[in-house]
Amino acid sequence: MARITLDHLAHSYRSDPRGPQDYALKEIHHVWEQGGAYALLGPSGCGKTTLLNIISGLVHPTRGRILFDERDVTDLPTEARNIAQVFQFPVVYDTMTVRENLAFPLRNRGVSRERARARAEEIARLLDLTRVLGRKASNLTADLKQKISLGRGLVRSDVAAILFDEPLTVIDPHLKWQLRSTLKEIHRALDITMIYVTHDQTEALTFADKVVVMHDGAVVQTGTPEELFERPAHTFVGHFIGSPGMNILPCRVEGATAHVDGATVALRRAYPRLPETERIELGIRPEFVRLCRRGEGLPVRLRRIDDIGRTRIARVEMSGRPLAASVPDDISVEGDEAALAFDPRHIHIYAGGHLVAGEPVEGGSP
């Protein structure tokens, strides 16, 4: 078990990288605390697998170091790093029984038959595999085989960390939810650092205590699911997390007032020092934007209302730009002329995509 430090890590698959565009991983400095349940979340191609492979030793970084506690493991091969890895597709020995498969990583390291068997049975109980322990793996479903792979990753208690690379891809959608909760329970029971790579926000937010969001080779925010929702540090996080994602509106800010398409929005914070060269945007989640009648807020054109279970989401257009808003129970809008009211406590201002802290104004939020 270990705390894992990525010390100014960067990686390019090119032998002669010239600029940032040649790097699959831009400079990353990050600490994974011992025992944490982390998700590494980002869209396809953002560098998640590259980062995971650098931690496990499959890829040597172009720059920077990897430390397990104080020990520099950058030049150590995978076998010497004591990492367990679970991949998208099952890695099981078909000719072995489930029990033998689960015990294999332990037997391979010289653990006695009795101890390996007892631990295999403990992991089987956690993953609900007890009833198939004596069966050959060859005849099992893809779901069960992937559960065995998960079990093989979890069976050693001495690993520095367990890395999961999109581990539920082959799992039946009905079972996914259940297995995610099981993994979370197992994490609590075993106290092992777990890093779970996914492009699926639901998987990330239900599994992890801390989510590391990647975009274009860089970590753009690390935070709890609540922090990512309440205070996205980058417009990418606001847009990528949430369903629908955050509304992002180009604006001009003067002090504590934002000007959006000729309308003004009062802010709870002032922004006296916004960089003039950067793109300035206002971000607000649909949960904090209320659809109202024309004249009661920023004028918009109502396109449709989606019923998404317990809530309704209005799809509107402001100067041709699509936005989403919550629909209060008691509102009735005639035709397509409507307006939006923003909750000022949940408005964020971004410069060049990055959140700007601003300064509290009298009567505003702290």
Ligand SMILES: Nc1ncnc2c1ncn2[C@@H]1O[C@H](COP(=O)(O)OP(=O)(O)OP(=O)(O)O)[C@@H](O)[C@H]1O
């Ligand atoms: N072996 C390689 N050689 C050259 N370029 C690579 C190699 N592996 C990945 N890349 C490039 O590096 C970037 C990051 O890829 P990576 O696989 O790490 O992203 P990812 O977020 O894991 O995506 P996915 O979810 O699709 O696997 C991509 O532009 C990809 O094309």
